[in-house]
Amino acid sequence: MASPQTQFTVLVTGGNGFLGGHIVQQLVDGSAATAVAIVSRNPKVTSDNPRLTFHAADTANATQIKAVFDAVKPNVVIRTASPHHTEPASVQQRTNVAGTQLLLQHAKACPETRGFVYTSSDSAVVPTQEPLTEHKAELYTEAHFPHAYGRTKAVADKMVQEANCDELRPAVIRIPMIYGENDPNLMPQLLSSVRKKQHKMQIGQNNKIFEFLYIKKAAEAHILAARALLEAESASNVAGEAFFVSDGRPLPLFDFSRKCYAAAGSPVARNEVTIIPLPAMQAMATLGEWAYKIFTAGTKMPQTRREAIDHLDRGSCWSIEKARQRLGYQPVADQDEAIKQSMEWAIANL
Ligand SMILES: NC(=O)c1ccc[n+]([C@@H]2O[C@H](COP(=O)([O-])OP(=O)(O)OC[C@H]3O[C@@H](n4cnc5c(N)ncnc54)[C@H](OP(=O)(O)O)[C@@H]3O)[C@@H](O)[C@H]2O)c1
Structure with missing residues (x-):
């Protein structure tokens, strides 16, 4: 695994969203030298931290994404942005498939960009009730899918794994239902x-049974993957790979x-x-x-x-052994405590 002291510039698409917001917070809290660029269509300026920049761009708009890459020159892209699962099929296709393709294209062409982390979903994977490994997992396809969200998340999941090449090291973090503060x-x-x-x-x-994932651990997994992709030694175990990440307590x-x-x-x-x-x-x-x-x-x-x-x-049931071994991921130590904190946040804020 890469050293936690590694300095890098990160572009987080959907960085104002639930998951993206936690990723940004952990990046900013974690290392004084990390610069973080938040990209979304309507970014909210939530902080005057000089290491944070905010960029209004639609991930499926070629002109806007080119301008963002030219300005930020990220070392790694964390691609969390996605429409809500209830949005129409055309929106899912445009954002999840065309948008991911465009980001991969720019990430490959940008000399500074080495890593690309894509947030996939339990909805992309044919479910089982026995612990499923990444090796045995079956992604939905253009021909077999329950709904447009699942299809497009699966198509992008595969596309990201297959983008592994000399110019770019991509990885996929597959997450189930996430819960926590700011949910x-x-x-x-x-x-x-x-x-x-x-x-x-x-x-x-x-x-x-279903998998669940405490939001702070979801964010941590993305950052572990990003750091691993930036170091040649750890990247060989992570680039072109997908990882199931959950509380490990279905x-x-x-x-x-x-x-x-x-x-x-x-x-x-x-x-x-x-x-x-x-x-x-x-x-x-x-x-x-x-x-x-x-x-x-x-x-x-x-x-x-x-x-x-x-x-x-x-339902869903996953093995998280690969994430433990290759990313150094540790699930939340006490799921009950995480639930309690999350509910306390909800009661105080909603
Ligand atoms: N929530 C869950 O339980 C769950 C479960 C499994 C997987 N996931 C995956 O986790 C990721 C994050 O989910 P979340 O719950 O954090 O979502 P979220 O809170 O809805 O945030 C998504 C963000 O993406 C941005 N976005 C959407 N379309 C965009 C576009 N075309 N261009 C640029 N930005 C765009 C939105 O900002 P703007 O409106 O400003 O553009 C928003 O900030 C997604 O990839 C989702 O598929 C979530």
């Missing part, structure tokens, strides 16, 4: 369930949710749980989507999406 998704949803008194409800039998989704409810002061006993059968929720979600299509002429979509309900029946 715009999972923690707000769970806290909202408690506040609406819906937290005793469970959809389906809760018999599939759980049924509603077991995880109930840990969060308990941390919010609303524990749920097993005998208090009301189960809504999965097929009933799937049918309701489908009906809701059709009703929105008809009554809003396709301009709006309901909050409960069929895809999100189907996801409850997929």
